Amino acid sequence: MDRTLTTRSFLLLAGLLLLLASICEVRADTVLLNASYDPTRELYEAINKEFAADWKAKTGEKLTIRQSHGGSGKQARSVVDGLGADVVTLALAADIDQIAALTGKLPADWQKRLPDNSSPYTSTINFVVRKGNPKAISDWSDLVKPGIAVITPNPKTSGGARWNFLAAWAYATAHSDGDEAKARAFLTALYKNVPVLDTGARGSTTSFAQRGLGDVLISWENESYLILKQFPGQFEVVYPTISILTEPPVAVVDANAAANGTTEAATAYLAFLYTPQAQKLIAKNFYRPRDISAADADDLARFPEIALVTIDKDFGGWRQAQKKFFADNAIFDQIYRP
Amino acid sequence: MNVAAASSRVFARAPSVLPGFGLTLGLTLTWTSLIVILPLAALFWRASGLGFGGFVDLASDARVVSALRLSFVAAIIGAAFNAAAGLLIAWVLVRYDFAGKRLVDAMIDLPFALPTAVSGLALAALYAPNGWLGAPLAQLGIKIAFTPAGVVVACMFIGLPFVVRQVQPVLADLDRSLEEAAATLGASRTQTIVRVIFPAILPALLTGFALAFARGVGEYGSIIFIAGNLPFTSEIAPLLIIIRLEEFNYQGATAIAVLMLLMSFAVLLAVNLLQSWSRRRTGGGRHA
Missing domain, CATH: 3.40.190.10 (Periplasmic binding protein-like II)
Known part of the structure; x- marks a missing residue:
């Protein structure tokens, strides 16, 4: 035993x-x-x-x-x-x-x-509009017109929305001879046209593509092409004259x-x-590659050359941009102050 | 609270009737401290770094005030709707027999079980201008989704089970002979309902209201999808907390949380007082 x-x-x-x-x-x-x-x-x-x-x-x-x-x-x-x-x-x-x-x-x-x-990859901000572009939207100046509904997420909760805001700001300052008050008025008019501030970029995409809200979606370039892929024949991508290089x-x-x-x-x-192998995948997934040597020409053809400002040269880096635009009671908060 | 006070009095007088008071009370206190009081104390501790002046500034900030107002008003309206609808549903479920009753009964609990994001998405899809309900409503000029009304709708959805589940058992336990007695004593139907049935279920109804309110005021997941989240119009207080967190402003976030907590406590206390007042008036609950 x-x-x-x-x-x-x-x-x-x-x-x-x-x-x-x-x-x-x-x-x-x-x-x-x-x-x-x-x-x-x-x-x-x-x-x-x-x-x-x-x-x-x-x-x-x-x-x-x-x-x-x-x-x-x-x-x-x-x-x-x-x-x-x-x-x-x-x-x-x-x-x-x-x-x-x-x-x-x-x-x-x-x-x-x-x-x-x-x-290792960049992107930019562009617009998605409904098929046939019924409101004839071609640039940022069209987004502040009365009666246009713009969909963009809340810059306070969404990184993509902060890029959207800065791209619009870049356009506004370029067209106001650096007069900041005019740029503020432009952004205020733009956000007055926003009926829903979603908390994230995907939420805005849902509001625009599935709920049928808004005439134009301000979006990451990569996300725009994903929308075209997922809802074929319903939407078009529009490039503004000026945007921001998102890194x-x-x-x-x-x-x-x-x-x-x-x-x-x-x-x-x-x-x-950073290898050509990965850069090719990056282009295939609608991001702009740094190294185009191995990327497919079809993928690269999607990315037109437009004027792009950068966060470091035009806004003095994120630390400054964050403080000036998105901190508590900074420019974005002032837009909504009644 | 009343029960605890009453039982402590009982035990103080005759400790030998039911042994184990010391042990169970000790466990109760330890458990509530660990699970409830400790996290809340941490909250107050983190917010306290703001100082009294900073706190007053925050509480009078227009945006904070409007977010708090929306959260509390929407939660109260939602809970009031739920109190009325929940009472009716509970009544139907208890007093009548019909085919599919079990099914309806089971469905009541669904808002409990559904992940809040799912219910938010479903509500937004339904009430959006191109949704099943949103489209016909839009033609009448009524907008629900992406307006403050959407917040109320979300509160109504998530709060309904609280009222039904509070009132239902009380109604079921209600002694029919009371109604019969009222009838034989010459009370009309309305009188029976208003003076016999309603006072008996009022405490349960108030509890249901308070629970539905508390749930609605703290709700984030489902509301975020159906409110427009525009500052000063459809931004709820929990979203403002998240926004503060996104700014890595932990202190500001906890300070709003503390404000919400104090306000909720005030509302719940008021409901509790109302409840004990109604109990006293009807002579101590359903089996007076």
Whole structure:
């Protein structure tokens, strides 16, 4: 009886060890968490697949990349509050600046660590109108006309909406000889034409495309083409004469990656975004690539050359723009003051 | 609260009747401290950094005031509609038998179970200018979605089960002989309803109202889809809290939260007082 008991407990122990070993085996796979903003879902699904294959071929390591999507500001806050994302790929540099400032998990000069302001792809802001452009909308000046309903999200809660606002501001200042009061009046007139301020870019897309609200949607270029793809034959894309170069930045969150032991994989992941292979995927997913050498001509034909202002040259960087336009009681809040 | 006070009096007089008072009270206090008081204390602690002056500034800020007004007025109107409709539904479910009654009864709970974003999307789709209800209403010149009225509609949707589920059991327990007695004593139907039935269910109705109100005032997920979210017109207070958070202004966010909490507490306290007043008036509840 004693004997059987020992045999049994031995077997049990062996079984437990085996189980433990298998759990460790699973854990040995490297897992990367990419905290990104809303419209990049499709882009990173495509990129993750190719990078994981690439990484396996180079190191023999099986890599799993998990994605988390949400409003850019909300994602930044999650990382500030302790979400252990190894990399962040957000809508604007201001949000990563906040992570650096509030947690110190990455250095303040993070944006200098990768080429092109740490933005491996860019985009811009354009308009989506209903088929046939019934209200004949061709430029920003058409959006302030009485009776035009404009759909754009709330700049307070949406990164994309902040780009929209700044693009409109760029047009307004270019057409008012730098008179800021005139630019303010222009933006006020524009936002008076907004019947719904959704909290995020996807919400605005839903309001415009599915609820039938509004005559024009101010949108990310990539999101505009997604709308055309999803609702074929219902909408058209219109480019204004002037817009803004949007640079969605990427960064390794150093402290998180070090804690997860993924520094090497995370760094390689972001470097991969700059390779011709990834740049091709970027163009295919309606983002403007930095390196067009491998991109399909059909994809590139979508991106017309228009006058683009930049956040650094024309607005003095995000820190200043945030303070001047979107802080509490700053210009955006003043628009709505009765 | 009344029950707790009453039972503590009972136990103080005769501690041996039901043992275990010390232990259970200890557990009760620990649990409520951990789950309710501690998070609320943290909230007050974070907001307290603002100072009294900053707090007054915030409470008198026009935008904060208008958001709070919308949240509270819409929640109260929604809860009032729910009190009327919920009472009727509870009455029908208890007093009549009809085919599909079980089904209707089960459906009442759906707003409890649905993720709020889903109900918000459904309501917005329905009441949007191109929606099933929105389109005919738009022709009559009535706009629901993306106006303050949309907030009320969302509050009505999420608050209905609270009233029905509060009133239903009380109505079911109501002694029919009371009504019969009233009839034999010469009361008319209206008199029976107003003087016999209504006072008995009033406390439950008030509780349902208070719960529906509390749910509506704190609601974010579903309202955000159907309100237009325009500052000064259709921006609710919880959205303003989110906006402050997006600005990484944790203190401002918690300060608005504290304001909401104090106002909700005042409303709930008023309802509670009304309730105990009505209980006293009718002589202590349904089985007087």
